[in-house]
Amino acid sequence: MASRTTGPAAFDADTFRHVVGHLPSGVTVVTTRTPESAFGMTASSVTSLSLDPPMMLACLNRSSPTSCAVSQAGAFAVNVLGEGHEHLAQQFAVRSDDKFIGVAVVEGTLGVPVLADALAHIECEVVEEVTGGTHTVFLGRVVEAKAEEGSPLTYFRGGFGRFEFARDDEVYQRARQQLLERMYAADAVLQLDDLAHRLRVEKSAAFYALTRLTADGLIRRDPDRGYVIVPFDTRTSDETFDARCAIELGVIDMVVGRVPQDELADLRIRFEAMAALLVGDRFVDFDRYLDANYAFHEGVVSLAHNGALTAAFGRLSIKTVMTRSFGVTPVTSQKFIDAQRRITEGIEQGDPDAASAAVYRYTRLAKQRVRQILAQTGGLL
């Protein structure tokens, strides 16, 4: 399109800054590395661009050293800051010789620095640079992305703040419990109006619950039918647990006996954090147990330092399967912790047979437990 040469005079920049400050945003730190140095800058003009292929865009001032470095490196990471990270936002918004001083950093897949405490990080390869006013718009193809549980830091009218869902979690929790107790038939369509009616809440609250349940994998959004209950049966859970078992057995075969001390120590910490959340035969807090259990098994798989295996593990939707089975009741069994303790000890002692036997046992226990729970819950499936 031809650029305009006539029309109203350019809008006054100060007024624009004031008005555009009313557009709330998250806060990120965009990081990169050149052969000389690591760079990072606070940036809120960052957003997702496309899902297929996954792409991001970041608008960085051309005069900023970080912007030049991203251009030179052809890669960047978007580190999404969490609640309480104001100090990081401030540190990376001021020009300095060592922006990373006192900041925990790990190296990302693309060799760029990734902030270890960030709520999420997304690594991108630059595929295009577009100039817009004083800024370069970097279009990036996503090559790695990972998120942690937590709340984001927000930015509005020049100040940092907290994010709050418009609705508290209560409606979502009730809807989730109904789904877990199988009050809805598998593959049935869940209408927004029906859900609102059943829960006796406003449609907007029911919509919020649907969105979260979709993210949990309990419901899926079908383009033609709407929200559909994802079926769940023992075949689904057996396949998932067997796939995890196969991955872990492969890892044990590859690495046990050669795992460095710091990685053994990390695995032990993950195990103890999980074990603390199962007291007697009850979960202290199921959602926290679920995260800790995931972190433990991810720790086992990552001993292989094989990105393809870790990614395959991530794609198993273990959390969804566990939510749909174990999440129905706070009651469980210490046998699960015992089996996982033996996995840990087998790896620590360099004994692949003991570790593999424990993985088989843990898998058998999980499969049996799902059968028991589904038999008790009954429902419409």
Ligand SMILES: Cc1cc2nc3c(=O)[nH]c(=O)nc-3n(C[C@H](O)[C@H](O)[C@H](O)COP(=O)(O)O)c2cc1C
């Ligand atoms: C909350 C916040 C958001 C910011 N967003 C951007 C942005 O999107 N793009 C940009 O170029 N600068 C942005 N800045 C300013 C840069 O962080 C700042 O200029 C920084 O010093 C640039 O780092 P560098 O000059 O060392 O590369 C933001 C600053 C703050 C505090």
